Amino acid sequence: MTNSIIHILLALTMPPLLLGVIGKTKAAFAGRVGAPFLQPYYDIIRLLRKGSVFSTTTSWVFRAGPIVALATTAVAALLIPFGAHQSPISFDGDMILYAYLFALGRFFTMAAALDTGSSFEGMGSAREATFSCLAEPTLFFALITLSRLSGSYSLSGMLINISFGVWLNTGAALLLLVCGMFIVLLAENCRIPFDDPNTHLELTMIHEVMVLDHSGPALAIIQYGAALKLFVLGAFFVHLALPYATGNSLIDWGLFVISMLELAVVIGMVESAMARLRLVRVPQLLVAAAILAAFSTLLVIR
Amino acid sequence: MSYGMKTFYNGTSFDRGEIPSHDNDTFFQALLDAISAGWRVCSYFGIPHAAGATLYCIMSARDGNGTLGISSTSVGRSFPSLAAACPQLHLFEREIAEQCLVRPEGHPWFKPVRFQKPLCAGEGFWSDSDGGGLLPGVMDFYRVEGDEVHEVAVGPVHAGIIEPGHFRFQCHGEEVFHLEIAHGFQHRGIERALIGGPAPRTMHQMETIAGDTTIGHGQAYCMNMETLGGVFAPPRAETVRGIALELERLANHTGDLGAIAGDVGYLPTSSFCGRIRGDFLNMTALLCGSRFGRGLLRPGGIGYDCDAAIADELYTKLQAARKDLTGAVQLLWDTPSVMARLEETGTVTKVDAREIGMVGPAARACGLNRDVRRDHPFGIFRMSQIPVVTATTCDVAARTLLRWLEAERSLDFIAEQVRHLPRGGGYRNPTKSIAPDRCAVSLTEGWRGEICHVALTDAQGRFERYKIVDPSFHNWNGLGLALRNQQISDFPLCNKSFNLSYCGFDL
Numbered sequence: 124m125t126n127s128i129i130h131i132l133l134a135l136t137m138p139p140l141l142l143g144v145i146g147k148t149k150a151a152f153a154g155r156v157g158a159p160f161l162q163p164y165y166d167i168i169r170l171l172r173k174g175s176v177f178s179t180t181t182s183w184v185f186r187a188g189p190i191v192a193l194a195t196t197a198v199a200a201l202l203i204p205f206g207a208h209q210s211p212i213s214f215d216g217d218m219i220l221y222a223y224l225f226a227l228g229r230f231f232t233m234a235a236a237l238d239t240g241s242s243f244e245g246m247g248s249a250r251e252a253t254f255s256c257l258a259e260p261t262l263f264f265a266l267i268t269l270s271r272l273s274g275s276y277s278l279s280g281m282l283i284n285i286s287f288g289v290w291l292n293t294g295a296a297l298l299l300l301v302c303g304m305f306i307v308l309l310a311e312n313c314r315i316p317f318d319d320p321n322t323h324l325e326l327t328m329i330h331e332v333m334v335l336d337h338s339g340p341a342l343a344i345i346q347y348g349a350a351l352k353l354f355v356l357g358a359f360f361v362h363l364a365l366p367y368a369t370g371n372s373l374i375d376w377g378l379f380v381i382s383m384l385e386l387a388v389v390i391g392m393v394e395s396a397m398a399r400l401r402l403v404r405v406p407q408l409l410v411a412a413a414i415l416a417a418f419s420t421l422l423v424i425r
Numbered sequence: 426m427s428y429g430m431k432t433f434y435n436g437t438s439f440d441r442g443e444i445p446s447h448d449n450d451t452f453f454q455a456l457l458d459a460i461s462a463g464w465r466v467c468s469y470f471g472i473p474h475a476a477g478a479t480l481y482c483i484m485s486a487r488d489g490n491g492t493l494g495i496s497s498t499s500v501g502r503s504f505p506s507l508a509a510a511c512p513q514l515h516l517f518e519r520e521i522a523e524q525c526l527v528r529p530e531g532h533p534w535f536k537p538v539r540f541q542k543p544l545c546a547g548e549g550f551w552s553d554s555d556g557g558g559l560l561p562g563v564m565d566f567y568r569v570e571g572d573e574v575h576e577v578a579v580g581p582v583h584a585g586i587i588e589p590g591h592f593r594f595q596c597h598g599e600e601v602f603h604l605e606i607a608h609g610f611q612h613r614g615i616e617r618a619l620i621g622g623p624a625p626r627t628m629h630q631m632e633t634i635a636g637d638t639t640i641g642h643g644q645a646y647c648m649n650m651e652t653l654g655g656v657f658a659p660p661r662a663e664t665v666r667g668i669a670l671e672l673e674r675l676a677n678h679t680g681d682l683g684a685i686a687g688d689v690g691y692l693p694t695s696s697f698c699g700r701i702r703g704d705f706l707n708m709t710a711l712l713c714g715s716r717f718g719r720g721l722l723r724p725g726g727i728g729y730d731c732d733a734a735i736a737d738e739l740y741t742k743l744q745a746a747r748k749d750l751t752g753a754v755q756l757l758w759d760t761p762s763v764m765a766r767l768e769e770t771g772t773v774t775k776v777d778a779r780e781i782g783m784v785g786p787a788a789r790a791c792g793l794n795r796d797v798r799r800d801h802p803f804g805i806f807r808m809s810q811i812p813v814v815t816a817t818t819c820d821v822a823a824r825t826l827l828r829w830l831e832a833e834r835s836l837d838f839i840a841e842q843v844r845h846l847p848r849g850g851g852y853r854n855p856t857k858s859i860a861p862d863r864c865a866v867s868l869t870e871g872w873r874g875e876i877c878h879v880a881l882t883d884a885q886g887r888f889e890r891y892k893i894v895d896p897s898f899h900n901w902n903g904l905g906l907a908l909r910n911q912q913i914s915d916f917p918l919c920n921k922s923f924n925l926s927y928c929g930f931d932l
Contacts, residue, residue, distance in 0.1 A: 153696035242577045246913070249598075316762065319690040323584040324917035326577075327688075397762040399690035401770075402599060402914040 127211040129376055134200040137380070138350035139163035141357065141387040145314075148391025163350065170343035178336060181238050188235025189334075189341045193348035195228035200355045204279040206379030207368040213279040218266045221278055222259070225311075225352070229255055236333035243325050247332035250402070254310060254317070254329065257409035261307045264416035265300050265363075271423045272296075282362040290366070299419035301364050306412035308360050308390075310405070312353045315394040317405055327402070357386050428459040430484065430494030435801035438652040438865035441881065444481070445496045452498035453505055456482060460511045463487035464494070465782055465795075467868060467877040469517035470892045471525040473545035477501040478525035481892075483866055483879060491801045493866060506532040513782030516898060522550060524616075536564050539931050540609035544617060561609035562591040569595040569602050577913065581610045588927035596913055604908040604916075606901055611931035619891040623650065623859065632719050635895060635929030640666070640673045640709075641871025642893070643722035645878040648803060648867035650724035653859035653880060658804075660847040662726035667805030668739075668842050669709060669718050671835040674872040676705035678786075678828040678835075681924050682754055685825050688918045689766040697753035704746045708739055726853030736843050743843070747836050754829050767822035771907035771919035774819060783903045785874015785896045786831060787923050789815045790823040797870035811838050824922040861886040871896060873926060895929030 143160040150157025159165075177185065202221045204210040233251055236244035270276055272293060273284035290297055310317045313330035325332050334345050358379075365385065367378040400408065429451060431443050447455065460466070464484040471478035479499045486492035506529035508515035518529040519538045526547045529535070537551050540561040551559060562581060575596055581589035589610035595603040615630055631646040632639045644666055651658060658666070683698025706716035713721035713729045720728045731739075757763050773783070778791035788795055796813040798806040814830040816823035865880045874896030883889040904923045908916060 149692055153692045154700075155696055242575065245575075246577070246599075315690045322688075322690065324688065325584050326579065326916050327914045327918075394690075395692050396760075397691070398686075398760065398766050400762070401766055402912055404765075 126208045126372065130205050130208065130211055131201075133205060133376075133380070134197070134351065134354065137383070138354040139167060139347065141353055141383060142350050144384055144387035145391040145394070148388050149395050152392070152395035163346070167343045167347050170346070171340050173339040175337075175339035175341055178239060180240055181235075181336075184231075185235045185238040185336070186341070188231045188238075189337060189344040189348065191231035192228040193344050193351070195224040195231075196348050196351045196355060199224045200351060202278055203355055203358050204282050204362070205358050205376075206361075206382075207283060207370075207375040208372070208379075209283070210279045213277045215276040217277050218270070218281070222262055222266070226255070226259075228348075228352075232333055235337075239336045241336065243328075243332050243335060246326075247329060250329045251333060254405055254409060257406050257413065258307050258310050260413040261303045261409070261416045264413065264420045265304055268296060268300055268416070268420045268423050271420070282359065283368075285362055285366045286368060287366060293423060296419040296422040297363060299415045299422070301360075303412040303416035303419070304360050304363060306408060306415075308356050309393070310409060310412075311356055312349070314390055316397055316400045316408075319399055327399075354383070357383055361386055426462065427492075427494055428455040428462070428464070428496075430455070430459070430482075430496040432486075432492045432494050433866070434491055435493060435797070435866070435868045436648040436652055436803050438649075438860070438863045438880075441862050441864050444864060446479075447496060447498050449498055449500060449504065452480070452482075452496060453507060455496065456514075457507060457510060459484055459494070460513070466511075466513050466517065467493070467875065468866075468879050468892055468894045469514060469521070470879070470890070471500075471521045471527065472881070472890045473525040473527075473543070474499075478521065478527045480504065480521065481879070481881075483877065485801065485868075489800070493801065493868070495864070495866065500527055502526075503528040503530050505530050509533050512780045512902075513899070516902070526550070537609070539612045540564075541612050541614070544620075561612070562607045564607065566593045566607075567595070567603060567605050571597075573597055574602070579916075590927050592916075594908075594913055594916070599912050599914065601908045601911055601913050601916070604905045606905060608901070608927060608930050611928040613928070613932065615932045616891060616893060619888055622888045622891065628723065629719075632717075632722075634893060634932065635871075635897075635926040636717060637677055638673065638871040638873065638876070638895070638926065638929060639718045640669045640722060641869050641873075641876050642878070642895075643718070644670060644804065645867040645869045645876050647722050647724045648869070649865040649878050649880045650856065650859065652865045652867075653863055653882065654724065654857040655860070656725050656854045656856055658726045659852060659854060661731075661849075662852050663804045664842050664846055665712065665727050665731045665852070666722060667809070668731075668839050669712060669721055670869070670871075671811075671839050672705055672709045672712075673718060675832055675835050675839075676702050676709070677872045677924075678832045679705060679750060681921065682757070682825065682828055682832075684921045684924070685767070685821070685918065686757060686763065688921050689763055691757070691760060691763050694753050694756050694763075697749065697756075701746055701750050701753060704742065704749070708742055708746070711735055711739055711742070723853060725856040728853070730852040731846060733846075736846055740840065740843050743836065743839055747840075750832065750836075754832075757825070764822065766918070767825055768818070768820060770821045770915050771911060771922060772818075772820045773903050773907045777906050778819070778903060781902045781906070782899050783874075784899045785870070786827050786872075787824060787900050787903055788874065789813070790827045791819040792817045795875075797868045797875050801868050803867070803869060805842065809838065809842065811835070821918055821922040859886050873897060873924070873929075874900065893932060895926055895932075897925040897927075897930040900925050901930060 142163040147157045201212045202217050233248040236248045269281040273281040275281045318329040361382045365382045467485050468483040471480045477500050481497045484494045524544045526543050540559045577594040579592040581591045591607040593605045594601050631642050634642045679698050680702040683695045687695035709718045710716045775792045811834050816827045861884050863882050867878045869876045877894040879892040881890045907919045
């Protein structure tokens with residue numbers, strides 16, 4: 124019970140901090156002081172206090188987009204175990220729900236974007252649809268591999284099972300998986316090299332361009348939802364890459380928080396060290412991620 | 426061969442009676458012949474009169490002697506368009522039609538340029554097409570028809586803090602078939618305001634033609650005023666002007682390098698260059714108190730002297746900035762992901778660049794070896810040359826590399842000049858009233874390329890026409906060509922690699 128409460132509290136409060144840490148890391152690499160760690164929280168609060176503007180050409184779909192996207196991500200956050208603790212909701216086959224909750228959220232974001240009738244948002248939806256199709260196989264190969272390794276069909280079972288012992292036995296498969304999932308993590312969360320969350324250039328955006336017409340609280344919901352998505356996918360990735368566990372509940376929570384912050388620093392470093400990919404190269408890298416994950420599946424199945 | 430033109434050198438003036446006035450056939454045939462022989466049009470404009478307009482054409486020779494040529498003709502309500510044969514004339518002819526109400530017959534792309542009111546009384550060709558007066562961006566855009574073709578319109582209000590311009594893309598998926606650019610949102614009527622000048626405020630208007638090219642345009646105006654008034658700027662002033670021009674180039678090239686890095690999402694260079702650009706602007710402020718060089722250039726010399734203390738401080742700051750800039754830019758070449766993004770993006774072939782008459786760094790990046798500082802030297806560049814840099818790959822990478830190489834040459838130039846400032850002789854000669862019935866032509870190499878100012882004075886010694894051509898006027902079409910068959914997501918990067926002026930075009 125305590126673990127569930129901590130789980131929900133963390134999922135509610137911590138996600139924007141990751142963005143703050145990424146921003147601070149990038150600033151450090153660029154020789155700047157950077158915005159405060161808590162800036163993403165201030166931004167969300169500021170947006171929540173603003174009014175909204177809705178185009179008269181949009182329908183309920185436009186308003187539902189941000190809410191569905193946040194709701195699906197929030198449910199996904201309940202399915203994924205944080206650190207060495209069971210997730211609040213766990214059942215056999217929840218991994219399929221986990222994958223398609225994101226798909227549902229994405230569908231509504233794209234539908235809301237198309238609802239505006241803007242040519243930019245149409246372009247963004249087309250890009251998002253193409254790239255998310257290519258990112259999905261990686262996730263499923265990863266789930267197959269993990270379920271094979273653990274013999275479990277629930278996310279909690281398969282992710283908590285990963286430990287340094289498993290790494291010693293099937294290091295090659297896990298390494299391939301970590302590479303593939305890191306690519307998907309960056310792509311799904313619109314980070315460089317796939318998308319630039321800070322750009323103002325509407326023609327180059329993928330995700331940001333779909334939310335151009337949202338304002339005020341709706342935009343706050345979108346920003347918070349994006350942070351939560353990074354948090355949830357990050358928690359999945361941290362299980363694979365940094366499976367620390369001590370057995371002591373409180374220490375494990377601390378380790379989880381530290382691992383998430385480490386992940387944010389690593390993302391910040393990647394963003395500082397390289398430029399964005401040309402848009403035509405994005406599918407190639409996503410397919411590469413799928414192939415890496417497929418090989419890891421091959422390695423554990425043989 | 427001068428093709429019936431009067432030849433002269435940059436920064437000189439002559440009686441208007443010396444300008445050959447041909448009949449129409451001779452004039453247009455000579456224009457065609459000169460262009461096919463490699464002459465390039467610097468400026469082509471009209472002065473409206475009761476029955477039509479007098480057209481003047483100023484061209485730059487290919488002979489390497491710094492020869493410029495001018496000729497004129499008087500046309501009625503229409504004149505034959507040469508744009509189909511000589512694409513570099515196409516915007517000039519549209520501009521003449523818009524300003525002087527004479528129609529270029531057979532123009533393949535007959536549309537407004539700036540959506541401005543004509544310089545003479547009368548109805549423009551397009552004023553009734555939209556019913557609400559002439560509004561910028563309201564015209565028939567080129568359209569590609571088809572089920573899978575879609576149109577994307579960007580601007581005039583942009584997401585970034587930039588000037589207004591409207592871009593229409595005809596796309597097939599992510600691929601751009603055609604880009605059409607509409608201007609005129611920044612039109613302030615500078616050329617109209619200059620008729621009847623010069624006035625005390627004229628210098629300030631020149632400094633704001635394009636805010637980031639204050640020195641470039643200011644220098645061209647000062648040259649015209651000096652040759653018309655018969656005064657010379659002292660050597661010391663010429664040197665300081667040269668230093669200021671190169672500082673302007675450095676500041677803008679540095680800013681562009683940072684902006685290109687920012688557009689591909691490469692933060693370190695983007696952040697560093699943003700700061701170093703400020704360092705260069707502050708060096709200009711050291712000379713005159715304004716970061717953009719306002720008030721530095723005045724006809725007859727410079728507005729503020731540059732004493733030894735300032736020169737020493739400038740030199741010290743320059744060396745520090747050079748070190749920082751080298752480090753920041755080196756990161757670009759050392760990062761494969763950045764180079765992969767820049768290479769083979771936004772290519773304009775050398776042939777196209779020559780045909781549409783591109784100038785400045787954008788042309789040099791296509792391998793065209795043209796630079797006013799060498800071809801038509803002016804001011805300090807008559808004594809001290811800056812080597813011309815060209816690149817061959819014609820893409821964004823070439824334009825990026827070229828900016829860095831030019832910045833290096835400018836750094837060398839300033840470091841040398843600032844240590845050998847000519848002594849004595851005052852820094853500003855008193856100006857005199859300007860001569861009547863004269864024509865003066867001045868070309869300078871601003872950081873975007875060739876700037877051409879033409880002054881024609883009337884019998885009272887007032888400007889009958891003061892024609893300004895900003896390098897952006899030649900180059901915007903190059904951006905349109907660079908986008909052909911490119912990814913639409915590469916547009917911001919291509920745009921930044923050209924970094925053309927909206928207000929310099931709109932005047």
